[in-house]
Amino acid sequence: MSQEQVSYYEDFNEIEKKLWSLLIRAVNDRNSEFRTPVFICGDKDNLDGRVVVIRKVDDKNYFIQFHSDxxxxxxxIIKKNPSCSLLFYGKKEKIQLRIKVKSELHYNDDVTKTSWDKTGHISRKCYLVTNAPGTESEKPTSGLESKFDNFDFSKEESEKGYENFCVIKCKIKSIEWLYLAAKGHRRALIEFKKSKKFTWLVP
Ligand SMILES: Cc1cc2nc3c(=O)[nH]c(=O)nc-3n(C[C@H](O)[C@H](O)[C@H](O)COP(=O)(O)O)c2cc1C
Structure with missing residues (x-):
């Protein structure tokens, strides 16, 4: 099947089906191009993006979660301005998703407990750095004590990381879809208001 004949070329329902399937698959598929979007947040002159790993996608309640320190x-920044966005691009699929969200911070609650339990030994290491991410250092460093660097720690010792662990729940306000195709790109906007609103846009 050529790329131009895909079912989601000019069909809103098929577009929505396709984008949720890409996002849901990305949570468990380490090779998915949609697993590591750029999360953008900011305030006035302090706007920045960084790569994150999406850990949960809910296509019924319209949210995406990722973890952080x-x-x-x-x-x-999120506390001051929860209006943020997630940017995805899948080169193989030729699909870009620009998702506007309202970020909700979770710390030491049911959401973080569930996520932390699913967080494996290797990922827990990220939350065991002694000082805050971004702290200046006199020498190159991982920020970890050497026993953590060498994975020489028990599951019990890794529990200390929970003190630094949080979940960002990104409640989706809109998704802008862009599909690149030789015979003509297609761009669409889905707004998740009380009722869903679909709009075609010029690419
Ligand atoms: C492949 C990859 C995945 C990453 N996943 C996350 C993540 O899920 N959460 C996170 O906070 N940072 C993640 N990072 C690190 C961030 O991109 C960023 O460097 C870090 O969060 C510190 O920057 P910040 O505090 O300004 O966000 C990841 C980086 C890369 C390269």
Whole structure:
């Protein structure tokens, strides 16, 4: 099947089906191009993006979650301005998704407990750095004590990371879809208001 004949070329329902399937698959598929979007947040002259790993996608309640260190500078930014966005591009699929969200911070609650339990030994290491991410250092460093660097720690010891662990729940306000095709690109906007609103846009 040539790319131009895909079912989601000019069909809103098929577009929505396709984008949710890409996002849901990305949570468990380490090779998915949609697993590591850029999360953008900011305030006035302090706007920045960084790569994150999406950990949960809910196509019924319209949210995406990722994990972070509570001490990261983006947390204070999100608290001040929860309007953020997630940017995805899949080169093989030729699909870009620009998702506007309202970020909700979770710390030491049911959401973080569930996510932390699913967080494996390797990922837990990220939350065991001694000082906050972004802290200046006199020498090159991982920020970890050497026993953590060498994975020489038990599951019990890794529990300390939970003190720094938080979940950002990104509640979706709109998704802008762009599909690149030789015979003509297609661009569409889905707004998740009380009722869903679909609009075609010029690419
Ligand atoms: C492949 C990859 C995945 C990453 N996943 C995450 C993540 O899920 N959460 C996170 O906070 N940072 C993640 N990072 C690190 C961020 O991109 C960023 O460097 C870090 O969060 C510190 O920056 P900030 O505090 O300004 O956000 C990831 C980086 C890469 C390259």
């Amino acid at each position: 509570l001490r990261s500078t983006k947390i204070d």
